[in-house]
Amino acid sequence: MSDTNKKTVISVKDLYKIYRVGESKVRALNGVSFTIEKGEFCAIVGTSGSGKSTLLNMLAGLEKPTKGEIVIVGEHMETKNENQLVKFRREHIGFIFQSFNLLASMNAIENVAMPLTFQGMAKEKRIKKAEEVLELVGLSKHKKHKPTQMSGGQQQRVGIARALVVQPEIIFADEPTGNLDSRTSAEVMALIKKIIREKNQTLVMVTHDDHLASFADRIFRISDGKIISIENGTRE
């Protein structure tokens, strides 16, 4: 923290999320505070139902907190309306889904180029960018493939390329390897880590797998909506 070069990109203070289910309340997040620096790779681990996804969704502005403060690259997320949140994601955030969530009717290139379309980028330019990123994830031979014509690992690499193509400051990933076998998972993890290291991007990843979490710089262990420990990663 004494290092002046370090820049805080995510800062969370006293975050609560309480769901009402009939009469009872579910405290999905029960007072969470932490900061994440630029270029950091953080993993959020915990058992199923501990509140990991809830936390990530609120960081990405997909859900409103019940209480608390989320500041990302200097902007308060909790005060934004939905339109502003969409715009914020378009400009600052990449998202990698557990179930890849590629559009079935589009081929790899079109899927990767989609966020650029939302930015209003011209067609030739965004196709060129998408090709570059696909190459980066090692899929230059599968540009024209539809999602159904690719393996899970390949699909997730397209998903990663789609998150990277807008060159976001922060990438959120919710169980990005949850639908992959363990060998492919390790490969994909290594790929993600390599790329974000090169570009000095910040990655926040949710996982229930301690082994995958060990790829991270820091590991936030969460239980019943509370952070119970923050550890440093074990590998370099």
Added chain:
Amino acid sequence: MKFRDMLRMSGSSLWKRKVRTILTVLGVVIGTASIVVMISLGLGLKRASMSEIEQYGGLTTITVSEQGSYYGGYDDSETEIQASTEHLSDDVVETIRGIEHVEDVYPVLDTEALALSGGYQSYISLRGVSAEKMKDLGIKLGQGEFPEPNAGQLQAVYGNMVIGEFHNEKTGQGYWYNGEMAEVDLMADTIMYVFDMDAYYNFLWGNTAEDGTSAPMPKKRIVKTAGVIEGSVEDYNSNSYYVFCDIDELKRVLKKEFKNKIIPGQPTTAGGKAYKEIFYTAIMVEVDDMNYVQQVQSEINALGYQASSNAEWVQSMQGQYNYIQLALGGIGAVSLIVAAIGIANTMMMSIYERTKEIGIMKVLGCDMRNIQGLFLLEAGYIGFIGGVIGLGLSYGLSAIINLVVKNLNLGMNMAVGISYIPLWLALVSLVFAVFVGMAAGFFPSLRAMQLSPLAAIRNE
């Protein structure tokens, strides 16, 4: 997001669901075609009847008369100011001739006289128009000919109902009195006119003239018959009660007969004296195009005269046809409403199916307005494609209807066809189809816009 990309995206998502799209489009095709064909029938009817009226030339004629000649009760001071300027003289004819879009102007002079023939008599309404104009008034002769211009004497053309007015001086026997036709042959018998009827009755009843002497018998003038308008004594038309004669001859005769006395039907000075000049009863104005009739009419009104035409009648008739069109269009609109419900249904289904896709787009930063736009465009596409095909179908149906009606030969003026699709109707119906599509897609698109991005996260 670029508009072109939005068009591409919504187009391709319609293409993905071809069968459903085609079925939805089919509804719009039927809706558009039924509206267009219905309205085209209304337009065709209107056009046919307008062209029929136009053949009578009645659409472009304005009748100018003096202010207050039909409606009295004007403020005295106003009447006096107007009285000096408003009588219909040759100057007025020339002034009106100078108005833009006026093609032809001619005066009409009405007066009264007593016609006498072999013990029969009748009051007649004499209408002086220039001899050349008589034919233009739509007069058709049953017997004789029109008077030649500059004949040097008064020649009369009798309306076909005038003969019924003649009655026996003593018994009153006459067609309108007791059904017995007067024994007068308008073409062959000698007919004499008395113009100064006051003097005639003063003489008959032995009254004294103003200067104390006994009233003299006014001159009886033999008036030659040039022709009689066709039709029986019972066939009414706008000319059948009049006796027509050349206006210049009539003026000459009236001047001679009355000298400085007041001619019946003529205005008087404020002091109740006769004018030197003979003023016209009306001035007929021919306008070059029906669309300018009201304009010319209001210009003439601004000059201080009373101008009337068929324009208002034609307008109200056009209004009636507009109602017919509205009714026909309304019938057609029902099927388009059904089509709109189909579009809304298709869009709703599509949105339910694509909840996840919309969520993904939102997570990846697609603007909410763009999401709404994508769905509006899809609905608009359906409307547009349906509109184009429906319009093509309408042209085909219209051609078939015209062909069938032509072969049926209904006796109407069907040279132009009963179904008529003008360019504006084609364009309006296209725009309308797109509009209906988008309107039907509006609420579904709002719903799409408001879907939660979390739908993308949840694993199915």
